[in-house]
Amino acid sequence: MKILITGADGMLGSDLQKVLKKNHELILGTIDIFDITDIDATINFIKINKPDLVIHAAAYTDVDGCESNIDQAYRVNALGTRNIAVGCNYTDTAMVYISTDYVFDGQKGNGYIEFDATNPLSVYGKSKLEDMIRLDHIKKR
Template identity: 45%
Template sequence: MKILVTGANGQLGREVVHQFNQNYEVIGYGKDELDISNLDRVSFILKKDCPDVIIHSAAYTAVDECETQGIKAIEINGLGAANVARAARKIGARMFYISTDYVFNGEKEIPYLENDKTNPLSMYGLSKLVGELMVQTILPNSTIIRTSWLYGHDGKNFVKTMIHFARENKKVRVVNDQVGSPTYTADLVEIINVLLEKPNGIYHVSNTGTCSWYQFAKRIYKEAGSDPELVTPCTTEEYGALAKRPKFSVMDHGGLKSKKVPLPRKWEVALQAFMKREFFK
């Protein structure tokens, strides 16, 4: 099986390439090599490489920036995904589109099902939803994977920032009224690997269990050997981020369960594994 990865230099793309290289022929393209907003370029690359599967992890993920760069967000996350889907359709490839829990508004009090109504609060969430809809419309041979609070070993993310602060014994204030499920890229990629052999559809993939960002940060400080009491809670309003975030974006794993896919491990265990690999890589 030949697999092409977009966004191969990002934290998820790098993990896909790292794991899939062990069993498949993998071709990875970073944003400098493959501009997904350019349909001609995308079509040329896909026709040349002719992959069986495309893992589309390229995205504009700066949530707050998307609020002021709305056109760019739609061009990359929406129209870019559509370009990949069109090119994939021409060569008969299957496509995996990586989406987000931010397609939901967070007003639900129980975990979101795959078929629950979407209603994003932010431009980032909207742009990813546009991508979902375009991919599903253009390419029936596609799978949508919604994930949440993603962190990995490459690039910037919440966990690496908190580890840096913990090492400096720095006091931090972290939002305590947004609840979700942290997801380790290594665990997400393991599930993608399993889903290669499963039917198309929408799947929710995150580490199991829930926490607030504040609880997450306290656990990171603890695992880093720092004092968790250095982390204090604040509200979303007090923090004052530009983009609105869902207050509750926990996702149900019904899709994985229905296809008998083993669920990812608990987020606390995944965090420990991440930090062990991060410290000794």
């Protein structure tokens, strides 16, 4: 299987490479290769490479940095994720997206599931929740 990993040089992306490289052809997406905040570059990259699957691991994960760079946090985490989903939609490519527990407030007392109510307390958590909301509104072509 041909798999595009966005954020391939990050912690999650690096771990995914180690696990997947033995059995799959990997396309390593990094900021140096294409900018997920640029919708045209994102769509074109996905169209040219024709992956069977996109694992979207790119994110602005500096929690403290998000507080002082709010626009950049939303540009990468919300808009960038939307752009990946749109690119996948154009190419009929499956997308796996991994978010964060920062979309929750930590008050539950035990493990969260994807259907629990969200209540992010930080810009990072809010920007990651926004990307999940955006994905929910993208219709399959």
